[in-house]
Amino acid sequence: MSNKETKTDVILIGAGIMSATLGTLLKELVPEWEVKVFEKLETAGEESSNEWNNAGTGHAALCELNYTEQKPDGSVDISKAIKINEQFQLSMQFWSYLVKRKLIHNPKDFIMPLPHMSMVQGEENVAYLKNRFEAMSKNPLFKGMEFSDDHGKLLEWIPLIMEGRSVNEAIAATKIDAGTDVNFGALTRMLFDHLKAKNVDVKYKHSVENINRTSDDAWELKIKNLVSGNIERHKAKFVFIGGGGGSLHLLQKSGIPEGKHIGGFPVSGIFMVCKNKDVIEQQHAKVYGKAKVGAPPMSVPHLDTRFIDNKKSLLFGPFAGFSPKFLKTGSLFDLVTSVKPNNVLTMLAAGAKEMSLTKYLIQQVLLSKEQRMEELREFIPNAKAEDWDLVVAGQRVQVIKDTEAGKGTLQFGTEVITSADGSIAALLGASPGASTAVHVMLEVINKCFPEHVKKWEPKIKEMIPSYGMSLMENPELLHEVKTSTAKTLGLSASEKKELAFS
Template sequence: MSNKQTKSDVILIGAGIMSATLGTLLKELVPEWNIKVFEKLDKPGEESSNEWNNAGTGHSALCELNYTSEKNGVIEISKAVNVNEQFQVSRQFWSYLVDNKKISNPQDFIMPLPHMSLVQGAKNVEFLKKRFEALSKNHLFQGMEYSDDANTLKEWIPIIMDGRTSNEPIAATKIDSGTDVNFGALTRILFDNLKNQDVEINYNHQVKDMKRNSDGSWDVKVINANGQVERHSAKFVFIGAGGGSLPILQKTGIPESKHVGGFPVSGLFLVCKNPEIVEQHHAKVYGKAAVGAPPMSVPHLDTRYIDNKKSLLFGPFAGFSPKFLKTGSNMDLIGSVKPNNVFTMLAAGAKNMDLTKYLVQQLMLSKEQRIEELRDFVPNAKSEDWDIVVAGQRVQVIKDTEAGGKGTLQFGTEVITGAEGSVAALLGASPGASTAVPVMLDVINKCFPQHMKEWEPKIKEIIPSYGKKLVENPELFNELHASTAKSLRLSED
């Protein structure tokens, strides 16, 4: 047993995009702070942040239909606007890092790519047209095009239109200012920068327990690569361990960790291995989710840039595993059930029978049945051109809410902070990595209120729109959208 005991200002648990972002922000704001990172795997960005484990959409609500709902014939766009604003904040942060030589080649992690929405059927076409009319009036979505003309669609998405024999109405929207983001690559870049700034990054170190010290700091029990126990204390701890965050949060015993559960959902993608087909498609094309399906299961045909190579993925197909991480344990789900959340979990199970039925159906699909679903998008798809890849685990938050009652399943990202601000945990999945920067700024604001007046000028240097709504400032949006596109090399200029 090791007797190693250390003290730090900040401990980050998990080496994913969230910890990388928070650590980078804090090093910009207070470079003198001592920060330690503990990751149970042997490298950063291997779970939810890995490029093969997420859609890499650069979620900005340009193509995701589940961010716009229709009520009494009116399209509600407030959620889409909010997600878009959050992504603009991320773009500003990344641009700052490029401009300040912290990132040398932004094309290692972000590439320009059209974002499209595609629907079939008269009712869905009518919805898409209304959505286009509502969004295109907003400057955050400028440049969006709509078409239900077969010839135009064949120009936009040839492999989707080729071989299509159905007379069912079909329509799409396209916006060329979308991006593909490789969050795995970005995570690795950010951790390389943190290492160069003397941040101690400990791989093959697993956090086993957390207890509060008498002075208000946290004692973190860690098992190192040699199986020895280490103890580390810090004034502030961020739990950014993806699906593994919930069990660690529960160990803190803070009141905010009570009556919270998690439901794991896994995913599969079909990956095209025929380079000729990959080259024929150049967009992220999102459809509509099946009835009863979780939002993360919206079908999409995605061009991706992975390992500096163009790829083509279709999915995701939902699955179920009791593990909270791909590298987790089959006991994760059972182990997360506590006396304070058992009724919350049971209520969620009773409320979500449609989701359970959907997951069972998805689990039973053969490869050929998955190819048949692909053919709804790509009519001429051949089974031999596609392989199945297992994507990441997501743990959807279950909590008691006023609106949804006991055991409400949450499909967004949840930040849980202790009342005194010494601990914060990130739970949930969507839209996840794309909103890492605004989410981490929110953590900083909640957990370090005593420093915000001092830090605000620097935050505004990093995020020029900080404290302002871009939806209310079209000139500022246009200026920042152009400048970030230039810094990130997303524009022809």
């Protein structure tokens, strides 16, 4: 057994989209820094970033109704939608920069233009969607959004969904052609190919067993080579924990005070996948519905056109499942071992407060295929069971923490935890996650390298022209950025025919 020790500038734990993004940003900002990556699986992007483990939606708040809450007076609050859209624009700009400089190639292999739609049923929901449309369509970020409650127009937009419906049914949809389908697995692999070309040392089948602070204020990682069984020790000035659901355990092992009083609750996703080509061809959009009353935000049903492995696919879901694992490849003891003396009260408080979530998960786990088909038929009235199979998607660990809202609050979103001195950072949480990876990693850079940010700012603005600015408040810049990124990434109207799959 070996016990060799190496020193480096930066260590990234986990070979997912977050580590790929942070590594790529740092290599552009300080190419002389030495970066190492440790991943316990055989290749990059195999957990949450994998194309079959997420919805592949470029989350820009164009269609996701859980980002636009209805107020008691009937008006719709679009502030969260604005925030998420602005964050997604940062990702688009950075990807465009990488393509322009030929640092990654063939954008059609990871991003495709695809309409984003919201669809609701019932008079009250139709009124809500119309109010949402009126609020959003006035904002330059959502330019081009259309609304219709006309059955004839909806039949043009979503024939698969409208076929077999009564003309008297109250139904409405919004549509915006500027949406995208993003293959985050393919993008992650592209970025790691680029990083390896930049001399980043990427070690697969290496598991981080422990993290300790050293007397010289560095971090020492105990790492097991899963092939040879050898133990290695690697030291770094800065460590980023981007291990998806596995991040919580590693954050706890670091011992930083900021990692205390934080827990995690795992939820798995199940999608229905269509295997009938004729059905698949009738749908060309991502259509998001509205979560049922009392259901958590993660349960928003959606019918997704996807482009995976150069093939058009159609998925519906998600249905929630439960496993105590924090990763698909994790351990059945993940949940139990994440409970520590410093977070046990937080976890118990969450358990008491989230009985409705527990009930929802139990109901979801017990659903038969026919019961799932009945939910699908709310979207596709004529759906046939023989056309659809089930696929288990990724595990997501929802963050539980003490907030102003109370002890043991379940957080639906992405959380960055950093030490006071910025020497270590961990990413926890789920959606909108990958879509806002660039925003999140810029947040890590600002928190962890404040002494360098001013010097790095010109380069950051070269990569991301709107950095530090609000696109909504700068319509000329917004137009320039959206036009440029659409052209570079092959998303503009003139490019769409060339990018269509056969």
